Amino acid sequence: MSVDEQLHERIRDAVRSVPAGRVATYGDIAEIARASTPRLVGRVLSEDGHDLPWHRVLRASGRPAPHLARRQLELLRAEGVPAVNDKVDLRTYRWGVRD
DNA sequence: CCCATGACTGATC
DNA sequence: GGATCAGCCATGG
Numbered sequence: 001m002s003v004d005e006q007l008h009e010r011i012r013d014a015v016r017s018v019p020a021g022r023v024a025t026y027g028d029i030a031e032i033a034r035a036s037t038p039r040l041v042g043r044v045l046s047e048d049g050h051d052l053p054w055h056r057v058l059r060a061s062g063r064p065a066p067h068l069a070r071r072q073l074e075l076l077r078a079e080g081v082p083a084v085n086d087k088v089d090l091r092t093y094r095w096g097v098r099d
Numbered sequence: 100c101c102c103a104t105g106a107c108t109g110a111t112c
Numbered sequence: 113g114g115a116t117c118a119g120c121c122a123t124g125g
Contacts, residue, residue, distance in 0.1 A: 003122065026107055037120045042106035049106080057106075061113095065106035072106095 003044060011035055011044045018056040020079045022095035023088055025060050032096075056095075062087045 003011075010033035017032070018024045026038035035041055042065070045054045055075035058064050063086055064072040073083045081093050 030107085036122090038107040039105065039121065040107095043122070044106095046106055054106080059106080060108060068106065 003040060007033065007035060007040065008044055008048070011041055012048065012052060015041075015045070015049070015052045015054060015057060018053060018095050020053070020056075021081060021093075023056045023058050023076070023081060023090070023093045024095045025058055025090070027060055028094070028096060029057060058088060058090070062090045 011029060014024075014029045014032040018029075024032075026041045029035070029041045030038040033041070041057070045052070045057065055064075055072045058072075063069065069086055073086060076083060076088065081088055
């Protein structure tokens, strides 16, 4: 198989825990799931994220991963998360911190 | 074991 | 805010 079952599941849980209308960064998910590095988050989503709210996960810059930008921003817009210049205002929509 | 790859990040310039 | 670079670490060749 690929990533350890435990970690794999924790990452999926972390992604599921992000409420609609909010977003989180790969780093946030990694921290919540206690993953060693954000890269693993991307890896898990890539191979097993099709049934998760993966569109709520953004890079630290507030932009989605390049190859997904289009689609992801549409999904976010549909849940009420506006993107200006293809980028989301993390200070406003980032889940967990502030508010 | 070494090397490349990748839905990443933070520091520098 | 973009371009570079160095860490990061699981996976596969």
